[in-house]
Amino acid sequence: MRPDVELRLPVDSAYVSVLRATTVSLAARLDFTIDDIEDLRIAVGEASAMVLPSADEGSDLVCRYYLRPGEVSITVAVSSADPELPEEDGFAWQVLSALTTDTSTSFENGVFSVTLTMNSTVNA
Amino acid sequence: MSSETPATGGQPEPTPLSAMKQASADLFIALDNPDATDAERSVARDGLVRLHLPLVEHCARRFRNRGEPFEDLVQVGTIGLIKSVDRFDTDRGVEFSTYATPTIIGEIKRYFRDKGWAIRVPRRLQELRMQISAATADLTQGLGRSPTPRELAERIGCTVEEIIEGLESNNAYATLSLDAGDDHDDSASRLLDSLGTDDDQLEHVEIRESIKPLLDALDPREKRILLLRFFKNMTQSQIAEEIGVSQMHVSRLLTRTLAQLRESLQETR
Numbered sequence: 592m593r594p595d596v597e598l599r600l601p602v603d604s605a606y607v608s609v610l611r612a613t614t615v616s617l618a619a620r621l622d623f624t625i626d627d628i629e630d631l632r633i634a635v636g637e638a639s640a641m642v643l644p645s646a647d648e649g650s651d652l653v654c655r656y657y658l659r660p661g662e663v664s665i666t667v668a669v670s671s672a673d674p675e676l677p678e679e680d681g682f683a684w685q686v687l688s689a690l691t692t693d694t695s696t697s698f699e700n701g702v703f704s705v706t707l708t709m710n711s712t713v714n715a
Numbered sequence: 716m717s718s719e720t721p722a723t724g725g726q727p728e729p730t731p732l733s734a735m736k737q738a739s740a741d742l743f744i745a746l747d748n749p750d751a752t753d754a755e756r757s758v759a760r761d762g763l764v765r766l767h768l769p770l771v772e773h774c775a776r777r778f779r780n781r782g783e784p785f786e787d788l789v790q791v792g793t794i795g796l797i798k799s800v801d802r803f804d805t806d807r808g809v810e811f812s813t814y815a816t817p818t819i820i821g822e823i824k825r826y827f828r829d830k831g832w833a834i835r836v837p838r839r840l841q842e843l844r845m846q847i848s849a850a851t852a853d854l855t856q857g858l859g860r861s862p863t864p865r866e867l868a869e870r871i872g873c874t875v876e877e878i879i880e881g882l883e884s885n886n887a888y889a890t891l892s893l894d895a896g897d898d899h900d901d902s903a904s905r906l907l908d909s910l911g912t913d914d915d916q917l918e919h920v921e922i923r924e925s926i927k928p929l930l931d932a933l934d935p936r937e938k939r940i941l942l943l944r945f946f947k948n949m950t951q952s953q954i955a956e957e958i959g960v961s962q963m964h965v966s967r968l969l970t971r972t973l974a975q976l977r978e979s980l981q982e983t984r
Contacts, residue, residue: 612883615879615882615883619863619864619875619879619882620875622863622865623863624862624863625861625862625867625882626860626861628864712860
């Protein structure tokens with residue numbers, strides 16, 4: 592499936608704020624409540640923090656947004672030779688799963704990604 | 716506001732109001748005395764500031780529970796007080812507190828306006844932010860959930876774009892340290908103070924208490940060696956010299972004593 596919005600950034604934590612701002616802006620257009628938006632902002636930051644340490648030097652942080660009415664899926668991915676997969680009982684993972692409707696990670700063909708999905712409280 | 720209340724309001728000081736006014740007036744005379752030396756003037760100025768500090772506290776107290784530590788407010792308020800001491804004109808015939816109160820409050824308000832923001836945010840956005848928070852509280856009550864930007868835009872009468880901008884500017888209003896207290900009162904309690912950890916010292920208490928009788932049971936020479944080694948931090952050779960045995964012997968004795976202690980400690984536990 593082709594993402595509705597795709598964003599490619601340098602693998603540097605300094606650019607995560609761009610990601611957060613974009614997320615907020617997109618979610619606001621999809622009729623998420625401001626609490627949802629705030630949660631998403633934190634979740635995206637948290638997901639980036641999960642993948643960034645594993646990223647290969649000089650690669651890109653790719654963020655894909657799949658938008659549906661009242662629902663957004665965000666995949667944050669980096670290419671990585673040796674990813675450090677998050678522990679399911681770790682703090683970061685707990686935060687992510689608490690904030691979002693659904694969260695998953697994958698490591699395929701040297702790409703380490705975290706996907707989070709969130710449904711708007713309004714439609715629920 | 717009457718000019719008297721703030722000066723003594725709630726202060727336990729027995730100083731009668733008139734005495735306070737008199738002291739203030741005397742100090743102003745000293746300050747304005749053209750013949751006074753700089754040192755004398757400085758003393759008078761300090762005295763005036765100190766005399767009116769309770770007024771600052773009174774003013775600062777009105778701004779409590781707004782997310783800023785009370786001490787900080789007192790501090791900026793004091794700057795206002797110092798300014799009013801420097802600017803006060805005794806010839807006007809008004810009480811000093813009448814003049815100082817608005818200056819102090821102005822200084823505190825300015826602090827909220829200017830220093831509350833981590834970066835400079837346009838006035839329009841500052842006001843929008845306030846509108847958003849008011850509307851959010853209102854709509855959350857009505858809807859039973861937090862509102863969407865669209866709902867906020869309808870309520871305030873602006874565009875969704877502006878709401879997003881306003882929400883973004885919210886992030887610039889992040890003045891408090893993560894460690895800041897909830898500021899229920901003047902106490903300086905911090906979040907960190909309320910987080911509990913296991914106190915290592917507690918375990919030490921137990922060990923210390925159980926080792927006491929064991930130490931008492933040691934023979935005097937062993938006890939002395941332990942004392943020299945671990946409390947006077949002497950080397951084994953130094954101890955050997957002090958006691959009059961070979962260093963090897965000290966080493967053996969020490970090892971044996973420690974092993975003994977450790978063993979008995981395990982048993983008692």
